[in-house]
Amino acid sequence: MLIKTIKPSDIKECQVTDEKVYLNRRQLLKGMGFIGAGTLLSQSASAAPLDFWGNDKKGTFKQTELLYRKGADIGETLTPEAKVTSHNNFYEFGLNKSDPAENAQGLKVNPWQLKVSGEVDNPITLEYDDLFNKFDLEERIYRLRCVEAWSMVVPWIGFSLADVIKQAKPNSKAKYVAFETLYDPEQMPGQRSRRIGGGIDYPYVEGLRLDEAMNPLTLLSVGLYGKTLPPQNGAPVRLVVPWKYGFKSIKSIVSIKLVERMPPTTWNILAPNEYGFYANVNPDVDHPRWSQASERRITTGGLFARNRIPTLPFNGYGEEVAHMYKNMDLKRFY
Ligand code: MTE
Numbered sequence: 001m002l003i004k005t006i007k008p009s010d011i012k013e014c015q016v017t018d019e020k021v022y023l024n025r026r027q028l029l030k031g032m033g034f035i036g037a038g039t040l041l042s043q044s045a046s047a048a049p050l051d052f053w054g055n056d057k058k059g060t061f062k063q064t065e066l067l068y069r070k071g072a073d074i075g076e077t078l079t080p081e082a083k084v085t086s087h088n089n090f091y092e093f094g095l096n097k098s099d100p101a102e103n104a105q106g107l108k109v110n111p112w113q114l115k116v117s118g119e120v121d122n123p124i125t126l127e128y129d130d131l132f133n134k135f136d137l138e139e140r141i142y143r144l145r146c147v148e149a150w151s152m153v154v155p156w157i158g159f160s161l162a163d164v165i166k167q168a169k170p171n172s173k174a175k176y177v178a179f180e181t182l183y184d185p186e187q188m189p190g191q192r193s194r195r196i197g198g199g200i201d202y203p204y205v206e207g208l209r210l211d212e213a214m215n216p217l218t219l220l221s222v223g224l225y226g227k228t229l230p231p232q233n234g235a236p237v238r239l240v241v242p243w244k245y246g247f248k249s250i251k252s253i254v255s256i257k258l259v260e261r262m263p264p265t266t267w268n269i270l271a272p273n274e275y276g277f278y279a280n281v282n283p284d285v286d287h288p289r290w291s292q293a294s295e296r297r298i299t300t301g302g303l304f305a306r307n308r309i310p311t312l313p314f315n316g317y318g319e320e321v322a323h324m325y326k327n328m329d330l331k332r333f334y
Contacts, residue, residue: 077299078141079152081225087298088232089146090251091198092181092188100232107187107231107252114237116164118257119174124167131222131237135159139226140219140240145281145315147245147267150296156240157223161256162214170210170258177213178263179206179239180255200266206250207263207277208241209324217242217320220253243317245279276334280325281315285334 090100114131116124126134137159145151165177183191183203190197212218219240222229229235234251241248247267257263267275274288283293297307314321325333 076141076143076153078155079298083298084152084154084224085230085232087150087152089148089246090232090234091200092190092202092204092252093232094190094196095198101230103189104231107235109231109236109252112236112254114253114256116168116256116258118178118259119171120258121169121171122167124164126164128236135163135220137222142217142219142240142242143315144240144242144246144249145295145311147247147275147279147287147292149290149292149294149311150298151309151315152298155225156219156221157226158219158221158237158240160216161218161220161239162216164220164256165210165213165258168258173260174258175210176259176262177208177210178255178257178259179208179250179253180257181205181250182252182254200270204250204266205264206239206248207265208248209262210258211324212241212321215321215324217317243281243314243321245275245281247275248279278325278330278333280321280330280334281311282313282330282334283311284313285331 086101087097088100089097090104093100093103110128112128112131114126116126137157139155139157141153141155143151144154161177181202181204182188185191185202188197188202190200191202208218219242220237221234221240222237224230224233229238231252234249234253237253238251239249239253248265262277265275265277267279268277281292286292292311294308295311297309299307312318
């Protein structure tokens with residue numbers, strides 16, 4: 001049975017895939033495909049890509065293929081994997097789009113610890129294997145809209161941030177969530193040199209309001225295109241907040257802290273008049289130096305395939321998220 005209520009705004013896997021296929025694959029992930037992979041993953045010291053669906057296990061890859069085609073059926077062409085993994089922003093590894101893919105390959109992602117702390121009754125430390133075994137993994141096809149006015153469509157793999165936060169049991173003081181990227185200047189040349197790292201005071205930090213963090217769309221991603229995240233995309237775990245500009249989607253996270261007050265965020269510290277805390281995708285609020293009314297969708301390579309399309313409010317996810325901002329002046333709280 002095909003789920004019929006597909007809205008263009010909603011391109012989560014469970015809504016674009018035949019339900020039976022989806023459930024099958026989840027069982028498969030839980031049963032063998034995935035639990036096995038967690039053990040395998042722990043053997044590699046760096047972020048060597050590994051198939052989630054197990055290409056070597058016959059019968060599983062086809063389901064993934066089906067999903068990708070369904071994504072295309074509803075009018076969104078996936079950005080090719082080669083583009084998703086070579087056109088990156090990860091200033092810890094340099095400022096050019098090709099720098100992260102060139103400079104991040106040695107990033108050690110295992111062992112890794114992600115701490116969930118702060119205003120919680122049950123602080124958690126997730127080890128590398130926990131990232132793949134402790135929570136229900138889903139594949140979600142999301143648009144990613146960078147504040148620089150380019151965008152992609154990416155099939156992420158991950159789990160709801162809400163699941164992690166619920167496990168940590170926030171107390172009544174918790175109002176915001178603060179995120180932090182790994183600080184390791186030995187591994188990250190941009191943290192050693194202000195020239196390479198764009199003058200940012202590292203570690204890179206980001207934040208969400210608690211209700212934004214608990215929104216079902218907010219994803220902690222551990223993979224893309226059926227494989228573990230490559231280092232340049234934020235291995236081993238990064239945030240994906242599809243209705244906000246890409247800079248909110250912080251990479252290679254080591255700390256998630258529940259806090260009482262709005263936490264500082266890297267781009268807002270650097271240029272507060274250009275980058276706000278909220279950073280909701282909004283075609284009606286221009287960046288002071290360029291328009292946000294349209295964007296360049298990165299599809300296939302080549303000049304003619306670089307489509308310019310209108311930008312959608314909340315990046316097309318308004319139905320799911322606009323209610324969180326209903327009494328707010330979005331021009332003021334950009
Ligand atoms: N996270 C860290 N730690 N450092 C960064 O420079 N860049 C952000 C975000 N997360 C960034 C980061 C920006 S500006 C964007 S658009 C996205 O990552 C890009 O994600 P991608 O490279 O996977 O497309």
